[in-house]
Amino acid sequence: MRVSDGMIFDILLKYDRLRSSQLKRRTEELSSGKAILKPSDNPVDFARGLRLQRFIEGVERFNRNIDLTDNVLKTAETSMTSAVNLLQEARVKIIQVLNTGALNGEDAKVLADYFRSVASYVVNMGNTKVGDSYIFGGVKSQSSPFGSDGTYNGETVETTVPVANGVEVNTTFNGANYFGVNRVSNKITVVEVLNKIADILDSGSLNELHTDTVQVDLGDGVQNLKLLDAFDKGLSQIEAYRSILGTQERVVEDIKSQNDAIMVHFKELKSKIEDADYAGAIAEYEKAKTAYQALLAAISQTQNLSLLNFFVK
Secondary structure, eight states: OOOOHHHHHHHHHHHHHHHHHHHHHHHHHHHHOBSOOSGGGOHHHHHHHHHHHHHHHHHHHHHHHHHHHHHHHHHHHHHHHHHHHHHHHHHHHHHHHHHOSOOOHHHHHHHHHHHHHHHHHHHHHHTOEETTEESSBTTOOSSOSBOTTOBBOSOSOOOEEEEETTEEEESSOBHHHHTTEETTTTEEHHHHHHHHHHHHHHHTOTTHHHHOEEEEOSSSOOEEEEHHHHHHHHHHHHHHHHHHHHHHHHHHHHHHHHHHHHHHHHHHHHHHHHBOOHHHHHHHHHHHHHHHHHHHHHHHHHTTOOGGGGSOO
């Protein structure tokens, strides 16, 4: 049977497509660094790679939330620490005033101004913002949670974000709890006491510092307390919630470390499944290139085939 030029051409065309496809495949593996380029290459490993990628993306979302909460937690703790430090200094002054038998008008005015400035500072710390959001107003984060006299205008419901499976951390806080708002007056307890002491100093009736009382309810029932006792109760609550913030910070740091370790592990697994073996890929590429070049040479030789080539000149 005579092999026609058309049959030879069809055979060469078939192998040209095959070798070209092989060479293209090896080139894509080297350029992408991936052994699996489409689902049909290895359906099982492709599905495993997709599942691992979803895990990685989930952990990355958790870490982005952690970066957000870390900033909020640090800012909140700094604000509360600043308030606590100044309140502890003010407590020393309160004790001094209580132990002083008499004050002249000028000294009383200086102390009254001092206590009001401390009260104002605490309110300002309660109105701390991160970006455009107030962090101590609960879900009501676009307006000041505390009025100038310490009245709480925020919400008790807080906003949280997930930082790990089953773990959520605050991005806003219930300022009524964190700053010890008195449920009787709806004001920050320490601010209420400081302003009351300042008013007494202005009036000159210093004996009222020992006799005056404040009704305080921080969630444990109404108590009728003397000024220093009321101040201490409010300060103790602020200190307790500041400690909660510190605990949350440490938890977030630990979770971030765990998330980073998990992500590294997932990425390594995904790499083992998907990544090309460069040494092997290069060897296969060279084989495919050599085979394709040999085919091109064969095609070139067949272009000039003729029966006349077999006659002796």
